[in-house]
Amino acid sequence: MTSLDATRVRAVVRKELMEFRRKRTIVVTMAALPILFLVEPIVSIFVAAPLGSRSYLDHFVILPLLYMLLIPVITPSTLAAFTVVGEREQGTLEPLLTTPLTTQELILGKAAAIMVPTLVMSYSIYVLFLAAVRLFAHPAIASAVFHNGAVLLALFLFAPLVAGWSIVVGMAVSVRASEVRVAQQLGTLASLPIVGVVFLMALNVIHPTFEVALIFALVILAIDLRALRIVSRMFDRERLVTGTRATRS
């Protein structure tokens, strides 16, 4: 594997962030999607009556909190799906590939650039949401939320991991897709495994403990790193430039 050049990776990150800022549709999409995923937690935490025992309430608030894990999964999918096929559609991929930039540097730079706004958005929403809970939710509910230290910690620790998963899946789709729209539709499928895990926890099939969280974190981290390498290998310069798969004599 070719060694990574930090200068080139930084150049890609800087350029991507500059482009994100100037694409109004991207900013609107990134801001709108998390709001949709706030509806369920808001209804559960602020509207529901605080009935039942302390242990019931503790369990009651887990699902709304875990539901917010979908924000870092959904937020980057649009951007990730655009990464390669988008460059190809706007005619900028070929000039980019004529530079010394390696495939790994390109993939890493783009992934890192998407991770930045995703985490800023997700953490901002988490902090605002928890502040709102502390200030405006029923004291029993607020207490139950802040009593779930493991879940809250998991929320913050898992955000980059599940975002990483969503980004690599989106980029894998982008490398293979023929057009941006198809890539963006397929990219949203990245959220399915995370949704599945959240529902398994809601159904008490998996119990959210520190041990479970640690195992999940390590598994997702391993998958993210492996998937990043797979995306680099899927990146066939010849096919992306000519539309024909590379052949060797």
Add this chain to the structure above:
Amino acid sequence: MSAPPTLTRETKTGSALVVSNLTKRFGDRTAFSEISFEVGYGEVFGFLGPNGAGKTTTVRTLGTLIAPTSGSATVAGIPLSPENGVEIRQRIAIMPESPGLYLRLTVTENLEFFAGLYGLHQPAARIKEALAAVNLSDRASDLCGGLSKGLRQRMGLARTLLSDPAIMFLDEPTSGLDPVAALEVCNLIIGLRQKGVTIFLTTHRLDEAEKLCDRVAIMNQSLRTVGRPDELREQLFHKALIVKTLAPLRDPDQLFSPLPGVESWRSEEPGSYVLSVSDPKVAAPEVTRGLVGAGVDVLSIAEAQHSLEDVYLELIDNNAKASQP
């Protein structure tokens, strides 16, 4: 560390490009086959051919974007191989047919990005010099999306100049431009040529190739010929004099055949004759004397001029005829 911004002729020995029996096939389709040529440092090398001849695929192959099926090449002194891709791309610059700019970024931001990819130190100085070289300094803060097609092409040229490459590959740089914008790009290339930049230029604008290139290669999947435009003319066409008279000659053969230096003649239309000659400087005075001595009213005697277009059409026509069953 990168060299300081110079954009001037470097003293290099050997060849900038050595291509040997290079072939590229996509499945059953052959893009180009068994092509071999060399390009020297400081040379402007024209790569001519009809659409689908394999020009762009050749550039992409030499630029390590796609892998050859067989054959070998050395690009800027480095053997062409996937392992050497980064090193080769560090030493060359390619301007594709469409410049592919980030339209939401400014001219300077686009160049800063590419300066970062080439790992340039003192990028600001390089960017300033590259913009000055293509007369775009006053548009440095403009968004690329607001530039005209001609200005975008100039911006693409600035990007290729940025890294002070050993070889610049320009793929149809005037394609789709209006005559004024095309002329501006040509003048920029002439400026680069005077500074000694090695340029590999693909085009099907023959007037442009004739004006800009030291040597040209004409290809149509395989290489038809390589040489200086005047050498190619000599190879393909006999030296000839074109004689025009007021009235058709009564017996042209009796008049032309005995003249020293005249090898053969033919009449293209009444009163117009094409004489194949060994040396126009020897034959022209003899022909003039012969005609005047025979009392012929001569309108003109001139050496036949063949353009690169004639050479190109001759080779492509021959190729088309040869490929017919």
